Amino acid sequence: MDKELVTMRNHMMLFVLFLLMTSKYFIHFEVLHFQPLCLYPPVNTSTTDGPSTTPGPLYPFGAGDTVSSRSDDGSSPPITLEQPFVYFGKPYQQIHVNHNGHLTFNAAFASYTPYRFPAFSSRDLIAPFWTDLDNRRNGTISYRQYSSGSVLQQATQDINQYFPNLGFSVNWVFVATWDKVPYYNTFGTEITFQVVLIAGGQSSFILMNYGEIVPTTQNIQAGYDTVNSIHYFSIPGSFQSNDTTFSYTSNVNVAGRWAFQTNATTSTTDGPSTTPASTSDEPFAIDDFCIDSIFCKGQGLTGSVYMLSTLLILVFLTILNN
Secondary structure: OOHHHHHHHHHHHHHHHHHHHHOOOOOOOOOOOOOOEEOOOOOOOOEOOOOOOOOOOOOOOOOOOEEOOOOOOOEOOOEEEEEEEEEOOEEEEEEEEEOOOEEEOOOOOOOOOOOOOOOOOOOOEEEEEEOOEOOOOOOEEEEEEEOOOHHHHHHHHHHHHHOOOOOOOOOEEEEEEEEEEEEOOEEEEEEEEEEEEEEEOOEEEEEEEEOOOOOOOOOOEEEEEOHHHOOEEEOOOOOOOOOOHHHOEEOOOOOOEEEEEOOOOOOOOOOOOOOOOOOOOOOOOOOOOEEEOOEOOOOOEOHHHHHHHHHHHHHHHHHHHO
16 A cells, blocks of 8 residues: 555544544434443433532521430430321321431431331331431531411422412421531531421422532432332432432422422322423433443443544554554
């Protein structure tokens, strides 16, 4: 082959190699949409476009709250509710804020080891972030009830936005907040989250709000469960090691917030009644179940394919030059 043609060919190959190595956006294969190679089906997590720049969609807390004791695996005393909260057909008059990230109705619950929902247990449980937490040295666990004021206005607006056509009017709100509470035996790992119970008439709702959530190797269960798991929901990210997506996933298109209707009229289902948030377009999506993603929404080549393409081009150049 002519020397000039060989040189030109090599330059073209090197240019293609440069494109592959410097930008995932130069080469798009819009027709091909290969699926990830997975050991198990990946979790379909509903997300917004990314983490919120604020601490999260938290309701007001702090001043005026009742602060729970500093105790590992502790709980609040029984809190008498100013009005019954209907939880899937059961009207409850009291509640316990348990330090390990959950609420119970009939008695305090000290468990720091979460079980997966559905558990088919004998307990009604609301778990915004069930894991082993320890507020003895730092962090605050607090709660407050509202029967008037701006919090009720905010809750009314939120519920009517997430559940349209109800004409819902809030007359009672209960807010429990875990503010900068560390994981057990891992001081300095501050996490913030909140659960909001909302009631009006015969309707009731739960909001789970997430601020900053730092990763942990501990198991986490977020969602809710009922006696015999007739109604339950497990928020994506539960029981996934080092998952930090709670702060920016949602089922109502509000980063860091999950909303559920929990009165007797809610249908038996393992999911919320609202439309999930749109899935993020972030390329190179890899979850805990997948080895690697080959193509993501036509966004081009991902990591392992870059390496393979580079190796093949180098081998090809070597053969041609011999």
